[in-house]
Structures are given as C-alpha cells and as structure tokens.
Amino acid sequence: MADEKANKTSPAEFFRQVQGEARKVVWPSWEETVRTAIFVFIMMLILTLFFLGIDSLFSTVVRTLLTIA
Known part of the structure; x- marks a missing residue:
C-alpha cells in the first residue's frame, strides 16, 4: 500500500x-503515408x-453434398 502512494504522480506531472x-x-x-x-x-x-x-468453393461443395443426400 505504501508503494502505491509513493508511485502516484500529480495530474500536472x-x-x-x-x-x-x-x-x-x-x-x-506524406510519401510514406500514401505508399x-x-x-x-x-x-x-x-x-x-x-x-x-x-x-465460392465451399458453397459449391456444400451444394453438391446437399444434392447427393
């Protein structure tokens, strides 16, 4: 607890x-930002x-599997 008080700083600091x-x-x-x-x-x-x-690949695979079942 004493350590916490010692480490506190004022708002101005x-x-x-x-x-x-x-x-x-x-x-x-500007050049780096554009790049x-x-x-x-x-x-x-x-x-x-x-x-x-x-x-698209997964959609095709699922659609094919659903038509087989």
Whole structure:
C-alpha cells in the first residue's frame, strides 16, 4: 500500500510526461503515408479475392453434398 502512494504522480506531472512523450513521436512523411495506403488497398483486394474464392468453393461443395443426400 505504501508503494502505491509513493508511485502516484500529480495530474500536472502526468500531463508534463505526456507532452514529453508526444514530442518524441516521429510522424510519417506524406510519401510514406500514401505508399502505405496503396499497399493496404492492394492487400485488401488480394485478400478479398482469396476469401471470395474460398467461399465460392465451399458453397459449391456444400451444394453438391446437399444434392447427393
């Protein structure tokens, strides 16, 4: 219990620490942001087509099994 009280900081000290950490943030350049967005879009398209194919395959298999039964 005594350790918890010793580790507590005041709200003002907390905000000073937050500001200090925020100054350390390195934001990506516009070029990096655009490149990353394009990469995410391409990966999204690839995964969409992959899961569409898997879903279509499973749908066909289930439909075939249901017609046999």
